[in-house]
Structures are given as structure tokens and as C-alpha cells.
Amino acid sequence: MPPFGNPSQIGRRKRVSVPISSATADSLLIFERRYTVIHHWSFNANDPQRVVEVLAEIMGGHVIKPPIPPYEEGARWLCMLDEYGTMIEVGPIDACKYPNADWLATIEAVPGSTQQYSYNHALCSAAIPLEQVREIAEREGWPTSFFDGPFKFQGVWIESRQYIEFASPDVLKDYTDLFGSNITAEALNAHNRRREQELRELASGAASD
Numbered sequence: 001m002p003p004f005g006n007p008s009q010i011g012r013r014k015r016v017s018v019p020i021s022s023a024t025a026d027s028l029l030i031f032e033r034r035y036t037v038i039h040h041w042s043f044n045a046n047d048p049q050r051v052v053e054v055l056a057e058i059m060g061g062h063v064i065k066p067p068i069p070p071y072e073e074g075a076r077w078l079c080m081l082d083e084y085g086t087m088i089e090v091g092p093i094d095a096c097k098y099p100n101a102d103w104l105a106t107i108e109a110v111p112g113s114t115q116q117y118s119y120n121h122a123l124c125s126a127a128i129p130l131e132q133v134r135e136i137a138e139r140e141g142w143p144t145s146f147f148d149g150p151f152k153f154q155g156v157w158i159e160s161r162q163y164i165e166f167a168s169p170d171v172l173k174d175y176t177d178l179f180g181s182n183i184t185a186e187a188l189n190a191h192n193r194r195r196e197q198e199l200r201e202l203a204s205g206a207a208s209d
Contacts, residue, residue: 041122042089043162044114050140051090051158052076057136058166060127061086071095072109088124116161123153123175126166130154133166150195151175 045051052063055078064077072095080086096110126133130146130153137144137156145155151174153165167175177183178191 037084037086038122039085040087040089042091043120044093044095045090045162046093046159048074048076048090048092052078052088054136054140054158055088055090058126058128058133059124070107072107117163121163121165123165123167125172126154126168128168130166130168130171133168150178150191 049063055061056063059078059080061078061080064079066075066077066089068075072092074092075095076090078088078090091107092109093114094109094111095107096113097105097107098110100106133154133156134144134146141160143157143160147153147155147165151167152171153167153175155163155165157163179188
């Protein structure tokens with residue numbers, strides 16, 4: 001299972017109506033069985049080396065130093081070395097990607113470019129129980145919060161600024177039941193509307209107390 005969670009098959013199977021060789025047919029069959037996944041994700045940290053080492057404790061994988069350049073000094077990768085090429089990139093706090101004249105992404109230190117908090121986050125699979133995830137985060141002095149809703153996960157504020165959610169195999173089924181290949185878009189939309197109503201009623205009740 002890749003660390004970003006059990007992937008849901010999003011794409012539809014492709015139908016081929018032209019004559020093809022057996023080798024091409026085999027290749028297409030392999031392609032059809034693939035899942036749509038997030039292959040890598042990146043964020044900034046004050047101490048990329050330490051952050052990646054701690055993530056390796058939680059998720060497994062290998063701490064790798066990327067080529068510098070083009071990466072900024074201090075950048076680190078957490079590589080799972082799995083069939084998906086799953087990786088987390090952690091760059092120095094001021095590292096920024098911006099377009100050059102040809103709109104190619106260029107990495108350079110831009111002081112002040114990284115804000116304290118952002119909407120950017122990910123749900124990742126934990127290779128250890130969530131209790132251990134909390135213990136590791138507390139050891140590092142990173143705040144945590146546990147979400148117990150339609151699905152469960154352990155939230156961790158890395159360096160008290162970057163938010164990441166972790167789910168262990170025993171709780172991932174609730175997530176994949178809600179967002180996986182066994183649910184339709186219509187059913188998910190209906191669930192979301194019910195959830196909205198529940199939360200509005202709870203908020204209304206709390207306000208009237």
C-alpha cells in the first residue's frame with residue numbers, strides 16, 4: 001500500500017476496437033490495472049533532515065539526499081522505493097518553486113516566501129499504530145489532534161506549522177469506503193449534503209445553549 005493511502009481507481013477502463021499485437025495488448029492490460037495516485041508531495045521545513053527522519057519512523061521508507069543543484073542545500077527526500085515511486089520532498093523553509101521565462105519550474109531560496117500556515121496538507125498511511133504516531137510527535141514537541149468523524153486519522157503539526165494526517169491500516173477502510181472505488185459520485189455528494197445538515201444542526205444547538 002502506498003503511503004498516501006489505499007488508492008482509489010478513478011479512471012475508466014479503456015476500450016480498444018482496432019487490431020493490436022499481443023505485446024501491445026499486454027501493455028494495455030497493465031495500464032488498465034493501474035490506479036491514479038499521488039506519486040510525490042512536497043513542503044518546506046526549518047529542519048528538513050530531522051523532519052524526514054521522523055516521517056521515516058512513522059511511514060517507513062528511506063532518507064535520501066537529492067542532487068544539489070538543482071535542489072536547494074538542505075533538501076531531503078523520503079523515498080518509499082515502491083512500485084508507485086512514492087516520495088515526499090522536504091525543502092528548506094525559504095525554498096520556492098517559481099516559473100522561469102519558459103515557464104519551467106525553478107527552485108531558489110526566496111526569503112519570506114513560506115507562510116506560517118497554509119491549506120496544503122496530505123493524508124498519509126502510517127506503518128505504525130496511531131498511538132505511536134502521537135508518541136513520536138510529542139517527543140518532537142509537535143502538536144497533535146485526533147479526528148473521529150466519518151473516518152479517523154491522527155493529525156500532526158510538523159514543526160508546529162505543517163499539517164499532516166496519518167491513518168493506520170485498521171482505520172483506512174473507513175476512508176476508502178467513503179472515497180474509494182465502491183462509491184459513486186452521486187452517493188458521495190449525498191453523503192456530503194447529509195454531513196452539512198448534521199453539522200449545521202449541531203452548530204445551531206450549541207449556539208442556542
